[in-house]
Amino acid sequence: MRWYDRLYVGEKAKKHRYEIIQAIRQENGWGYYVLTLPSNEKNLLELYPAVTLKQPYYREQGLLIVGVAADYEDAVRLSGRIVKQVYDKTGGFDISGFLFGEV
Numbered sequence: 001m002r003w004y005d006r007l008y009v010g011e012k013a014k015k016h017r018y019e020i021i022q023a024i025r026q027e028n029g030w031g032y033y034v035l036t037l038p039s040n041e042k043n044l045l046e047l048y049p050a051v052t053l054k055q056p057y058y059r060e061q062g063l064l065i066v067g068v069a070a071d072y073e074d075a076v077r078l079s080g081r082i083v084k085q086v087y088d089k090t091g092g093f094d095i096s097g098f099l100f101g102e103v
Contacts, residue, residue, distance in 0.1 A: 001053060002064045004099065008035065010069035010078040020068050024050045033075035035067035035082070037096050044083055044095055047075045066099060 009017050013032075023029045029050025036046050045066070052058055067082065069075035086098045094102075 001059070002062060004064055004066040006099075007065070008067035008078055008082055010067070010074035012070035012074040013068055016070070017068070020070065024053065024065075024068065027051075027054045029053070031071060033069040033072055034063075034065045035069070035075060035079055036063045036065055037099075044093055045079045047072070047079060 003021075007021075010033075013020050020029070020032050024032060024034065032050040034048050034050050034053065036048065038044065038046050039061070047069075048058070049072075050068075053063070067075075067078050069078050082095065083093065086093060086095050090098055096102075
């Protein structure tokens, strides 16, 4: 599991950002959500309950976490905010390219 340098944080998660990140790193992220880059070309982002990252399959994937959220609703709103930001600045939906300065 890797973390994006300029991590996005949901509105509900802002007050407890460091506690949430620490809980996820310690694999104790019950109730929290993470946003990652997609594993296929059809998705823009993927949302996972943070507790999912404890499973061996996800540990092996080397996911890049680009955002954290306090709950599912916060995660959905955060993903919308990221997509809107990318579209407003680039006119497209290449989130990975935007995050890494390729667009």
